[in-house]
Amino acid sequence: MATIGLIGSGNIGQAIARQAVAHGHNVVLSNSRGPETLADVVAALGPLASAATAAEAGATGDLVVVTVPFKNYTRIPAEPLGGKTVIDTNNYYFERDGHFPDIDSGRTSVSEVLAAHLPDSHVVKAFNNIAAAAIGDEAAPAGTPNRRALPIAGDDAEAKKTVAALIEEFGFDVVDAGPLAEGRRFDRDKPAYGPHLTAEQLREALAQG
Numbered sequence: 784m785a786t787i788g789l790i791g792s793g794n795i796g797q798a799i800a801r802q803a804v805a806h807g808h809n810v811v812l813s814n815s816r817g818p819e820t821l822a823d824v825v826a827a828l829g830p831l832a833s834a835a836t837a838a839e840a841g842a843t844g845d846l847v848v849v850t851v852p853f854k855n856y857t858r859i860p861a862e863p864l865g866g867k868t869v870i871d872t873n874n875y876y877f878e879r880d881g882h883f884p885d886i887d888s889g890r891t892s893v894s895e896v897l898a899a900h901l902p903d904s905h906v907v908k909a910f911n912n913i914a915a916a917a918i919g920d921e922a923a924p925a926g927t928p929n930r931r932a933l934p935i936a937g938d939d940a941e942a943k944k945t946v947a948a949l950i951e952e953f954g955f956d957v958v959d960a961g962p963l964a965e966g967r968r969f970d971r972d973k974p975a976y977g978p979h980l981t982a983e984q985l986r987e988a989l990a991q992g
């Protein structure tokens with residue numbers, strides 16, 4: 784049993800928290816407004832869930848999930864996340880986030896930007912290409928025909944192993960897309976972004992991306 788700290792507790796944060804609790808993990812949720820605003824969400828998740836500030840959720844988690852509107856990444860507290868594996872679910876939507884010229888030009892990518900903000904953390908890109916509801920709805924036991932596969936990307940092998948094990952436990956196959964910079968292969972508008980794909984189909988989609 785691990786403790787998963789969530790920085791951001793909206794659609795994706797809550798979907799991940801539900802799966803984590805269902806598999807016996809503790810979750811510590813946080814948002815921008817304060818733990819008291821998460822009382823109903825915590826009550827619905829049950830005794831393995833609690834709420835805290837973002838810094839506390841980050842400090843408490845063995846594993847931390849950053850799942851906020853991308854434009855808010857500068858407000859993620861870096862120090863409590865030092866040395867930890869951090870899952871980055873974020874996507875860049877210029878319509879919501881404003882333009883980031885270095886991403887628009889391809890000089891960098893969403894998760895590399897977060898990793899630069901969290902230089903002492905091991906950032907793994909995951910869960911960004913699946914709709915929140917599908918994290919519960921499309922989960923299936925290992926070996927199920929047509930089981931959905933999810934991609935990961937990251938620069939730290941141990942961190943990727945940890946995240947891959949969690950995704951497997953949640954009910955998905957995992958395809959390693961390579962280093963964090965390769966995470967752009969499953970960003971918005973890429974073939975791997977959105978659809979239900981098996982591991983084989985996902986590898987093909989990543990190659991096209």
Ligand SMILES: NC(=O)c1ccc[n+]([C@@H]2O[C@H](COP(=O)([O-])OP(=O)(O)OC[C@H]3O[C@@H](n4cnc5c(N)ncnc54)[C@H](OP(=O)(O)O)[C@@H]3O)[C@@H](O)[C@H]2O)c1
Nearest residue numbers: 791792793794795814815816850851858873874911914915
């Ligand atoms: N929705 C999807 O199906 C989906 C799928 C894959 C990836 N994503 C990506 O994942 C990220 C989260 O998406 P979402 O749909 O879950 O968003 P959402 O429902 O709008 O939730 C965002 C959460 O982030 C919190 N937040 C915002 N700024 C924060 C800060 N500075 N510190 C701590 N918490 C903060 C918000 O708290 P407050 O409400 O208190 O501000 C809220 O709990 C986005 O980048 C999105 O593009 C979404």
